[in-house]
Amino acid sequence: MPLTHARRPSPSLAAAWLAAGLLVPTFPALAVPRAAVPRPAEPALADTGVFAPVAAQFRARESGLRTPAGSAVTPARLRLLLSAGRVDDAAQQAPAASGEAREVAVARGRVALLRQDFDALAGIVDRLDPTASATPAERWLRYDWLYARDDAAAIDTLTRAAVAGRDDAHALPELLAAGRLAYDMLDYPRAESLDTRALAQLPAAADDSAGVTGPSQFRAAALTGLGLIKQKRRDWDGSLTVLCQALAASANPTTLLALSETLVRIGRTDEAITAAQWGVRLNPYHEAAHYWLGNGYARRNYTQLFAARAAAFADAAGQRGLHRADAWLASGARALARAAYAGAIAAHPGWADARVRLASLDFEDGRLVASRQGCFAALRLCPEYGRAHAVLAKALEAQRATVDVHRTGYETRFAAAALPAVPGIERFVTNWRSLSPRHQKRVALSVAPWRAFIPVLLDGGATLYIKPLYLRLSECPDLGTLRDQRIGYDSRLWDDVRGCGGYHTVTGIEDVERTIFDRYNTVLHELTHQVHGVMTPDDARAIQEHYRLAKARDDSTREGYLSRYAGGSVYEYFAEGANAFASPMRDAYDPREIVRERLDQRDPDLRHLVEGFLARTDVGASYPIAYAAGGDDRVERGRVNEALPFYHKALTRSPADETALTSLARALVLGHRAAAAESVALRAVEAHPTSGSTRVVLAEASWHAGRGLAPAAAALAAARDSVRREDRYLVDIELGRLAWNAGEATRARAAYDSVLAYQSDSPEGLHGRALSLALAGQADSAFVRFDQAVRVRTGVVALRCDYAHALLAAGRVAPARAQLDEARLLDEQNPEAEALRAWADLAQGRLDAARRHAQRALAWGPWCDLAHIVAGGIEARGGRKEAARAAWAPVVARIERGSPPDYVYRPGIASWEEVHALPSSERRLLESFQGEAR
Incomplete structure (x- = not known):
């Protein structure tokens, strides 16, 4: 069914507007299309470290494809083309393939699978040998087809008997398929057993420099399965080791995407992005890789991207025209918007943003092949364009949904569900009238559990907006402050994230549609954040206490909460609980983590808490909190x-x-x-x-x-x-901060130890404990804690800077620079990070480079005391004592006056930052530099 988020204008109205020439002024000078825009070179990808085997195999695959013109198209050649990411070339050559008939069929099936040509693939699979005498390659293709259709029951039927007590190389497809099924069913012990048994049937290493033979690929699949299980157990270092072994066997997108997750969790965000980019290079149709690159994992924010790739996006006049078309789309004039987007592309084929808008509209209207093509064209113009990756991922997912064996059941249940009455929803959802009846119903079903709180949220000025897929989050109403910002949990760029919960909550139209098919209920999740924000302090304390108890259980069982994401913060914990309560399992093969049955099993107390809140009718105490939330939004x-x-x-x-x-x-x-x-x-x-x-x-x-x-x-x-006992951790966090600032390492460490006793992985506790250890001169112990803190909050630039500061104080310049590189990803113009880069250059005797960094830091933040201190240190090191004293003068004056700290607001990242606190670490650095100037 088309994904229509707006009512269509009547054909006669759209035709009248077109006939009146209302589209022409949008792009007035471009009646004739320009010449084809040259395709920019693909970005060079890292080929060292964890990516060395990936690059080596890629080169071997490319080398293997260099055959004389007129050479036969064999199944082996098709496999090489696919493994080298040349999927479309494989599709063009597949009809001419020759060789053993069954091998040719499997190779053609693989081509169809990767390109998601499901009609062709279904015909090929139907003709495969259905008996046990089928080759491993034939059976593996069948299992992949069943996975694409979400037919877990059929996989279970076909594999259960085959893997029962049977360990031989012939059963490898069944062992791996059953292991993957067990993983999806969250039965990690069984999955681990099956993957280990499969691995035991494979040689430790194969003579396969390209990583494309059956044994190499089976070995990579088994190791990837084991690496994913280690992720679920939060053994990130073990996961990294195993996944690197998988890549050494056979570099492939699935392993690379698993590696991306692990790299993010150990604080190596830049490499995680590279892993996803390699995934796209090895399979341009890989849904998960595009999803990652379109869900906030990007090196450049959009300000940087538009500056670097200006030619790939509409100019100022073009933006005005595209925004006019966007307004038509929002008002329901879909035909008019489509014509405007198409006209922009015809006039300006080099505008990737115009192409993505049309691809987004194609996605909504069910024109999935056209949507794919539009996204590929946009990515040829700008390979880093997050929205293009996002739309492409959803188009590919929607294509899979067309062959899902459960689709009829999903649609039937949705049609049978009654439209709930939610008073005020048409005002709360700010673009309610632009939604199709189908999506209005699905949104209402998601909002209904919290219906009692909607009047409170409305009276406080809160909103919910359902955004089109092409739109960046910061382009949504009232969310401009998110522009170019990163998420503290995981470093993602807010602009490309699917939605957010808060005073102004947003969810994408694509998530509304996929909820119909029992996918994650993002509307309910984000709305729960909004409701959490207007809970009374005592209600919030009750949620926090449940979270603390779940954390304590998880320390001993590793099964304290529903998902890794739920363990990230009390807000995600509560939202996942509400989502699980509202999401009963589809059947015994439902692969979702967030379902009611698992909530009952893992955290029945949270279920009772959620149930009680959902049943509440007296919400009067939340009104003043809702008003205060309006104030917080302005702040x-x-x-x-x-x-x-x-x-x-x-x-x-x-x-x-x-x-x-x-x-x-x-x-x-x-x-x-x-x-x-x-x-x-x-x-x-x-x-x-x-x-x-x-x-x-x-x-x-x-x-x-x-x-x-x-x-x-x-x-x-x-x-x-x-x-009160449940609030003391808040006091301890502040006591630790104040003691550290004063240079009292023992007091700071005691306070942060109390925080960690309350919650063993408290981000504030880990960060503070690291700072107090560094202050006490216990550098190596401090670095261990810093590493732990980074793993739970990869996107906090202050943490990266504090880590770099401690490293520089210990004389470890290279690892400090690595942290500062990650800090640049988060906040390119952070004055403290730039001052630390100046210090790093100064430590290596590069005075001119150090001076440039210090000057830039002061230009970005003249209030940055660290920048003044380092700038003076540079001059002192160069023998310019008076210049050094001049640089230090404002800092020295504040110290002598005993001036209190203050705050500055950085509008570029919509953030308040405390300044002039002059912690003891900065004072020590100043004193050391002053010693050089005497």
Whole structure:
């Protein structure tokens, strides 16, 4: 069924607009198409380290294809073409293939499988030998076809008897297929056993430099299965080892995508992107590889991409025309929008953004082959274009859905489901009227579980928007602050992420459609984040306590929560729980992790908690929190003054509301009104003396108000034991931060140890513990903790900078540079990271390069004390003592005055950053440089 997210205008209306020439002004100067745009060279991919065997095999495959003109097209040649990523060449040559008939059939089937030519593939598989005498290659092709159709029951039937007590090379396809099935069914012990048995039937190494023989590919599949199981057990280092062994056997996209996941989890984001790019190079039709590259894993943000690839995107006038077409699409004038997009492409064939818009529309209308072709054309123009990768991945997924054996059942159940009544949904979903009836129904079904909270969210100004697939997240209404930003969990670029939950929640239309087919309910997930944000503090504490208990169980069982993602934060934990409760298993072969039955098994207490919240009808206590959320939204945009009326509205309704008081106090601190913030924080503490949040905001406000770091820390420490037990970790995090800033390593370490006792993988606890160890001079122990912290928060630039600072202080320049390279991926113009690059160059005697970095750091952030300190150090090292003292002067003056810290707002990344805190690590560095200038 077409994925229509907007009602179509009448043909006569669209024709009238076209006839009136309303499309022509959009691209006025381009009645004749330009010449074909040259295709840019494919980016060079890394060929060292973990990618050395991939590159070597790729070269061997390319070499093997260099045959004289007129050479026969054999099955071996088709396999080489496929393994070298030349899938379309293989498709062109497959009809001429000659050789043993069964081998030719399998080779043609492989071509059809990779290109997702499912009609041709079905015919080939139907003609395969169905008996046990079929060759391993024939049986392996059949299993892959069944997987493409999600026919797990058939795979189980065909393999169960064959693998029961049978270990020989002939049974390899069955062992591997059954192992993959067990993995999908979350039966990891069985999957591990089957993959290990398969591996035992294969030679340790084969004479196969290209990695394309059957044994090499079977070995890679078995090792990949074992690597994936290690991922589920969160043995990331073990997974890396096994997956590298798999690539050494046979470089292939499936292993590379598994490797991407592992590399991200160990903090090597840049290499993870390379792995996905190699996946696309080896199979341009690989859905998962395109999904990764279109779901935020990108080196460049869009500002950088548009600057580097300006010719591949519409110019200013063209953007205006495309946006006009976008508005027509949103209003329901689909034919008019289609004509505008097509006209732009005809006039400007080099505009990748125009092509992706049309491909997105083709996807929505079920024109999946055209959508694919449009995306491939866009990627030829700009191989890094995340939206092109995203649309292509969804087009490929939608093609698979057409042959899914469960599709009829999905559609039948959806048709039978009653449209729920959700009062206010047409206002809450801001583009409700542009959605087709099909998608309105699916959105309503996802929103209905939280229907009681919709009036609260509406009254607070919160929204839900269903975005077209081509649209970047920051282009959605009220989400411009996400432009070029990265996610702290995993370093992904927000612009390319499928959706987000918060004051303004967004989900993609593609996820609405796929929910009909029992795929992940993204609307419900993101809406749950929104509801979580208006829960009362006591409700939030209850969720946090359930999360803490799940974490504690997971420490001993590795089965404490539903998914790795659920373990990433309390917010994801709760959203996954709500999603699971609303998602009963389809049948015994349902492969989803997030289903009600697993929730009952793993975390029944969370189920009861979610169930209770969903049954709630009295939500009056959430109204002031919803108003405060409106204020927080303005603060995130740097508009503190605009935020204040929202907090006052909340406090008018509930004068002692804990959330409103603490949010107001924090906003005043950010708005350089620390004395007023301290007054509000005192009110909050008086009303809620056992709250950790009120105590922490009072300590921060007091320090910023000029009361001094030591008194603020002492007051917080004195209040700690009076704080309710479940909030003390918040106090400990702040006590650790204040002690570290003051240079009190022992106190800092004790505080962070308490945080880690509360939650063993607390990101703040790991980060702080690393800082306190570095402060105490225990560098090697600090680096272990830094590495652990990076693994749970790969996208936090401050963490990368602190790690680099500790490495530089220990004289380890090369690994410091590696962290700074990752920091550049997250925030290209981060002044602290640039100052650290200056220090790295200074440590290696490169004074001119160091000076350039320091000057750039100060240009980006003149408030960066570290940049002033390093700039002075450069001059001191060069013998320019007066210049050094001049560089240090503003820092020295603040130290002498005892000036409190402050905040600056960086609009480019929509972020508030504390400045002039002058932690002891910076003071020590200043003192060491000053010693050189004496």
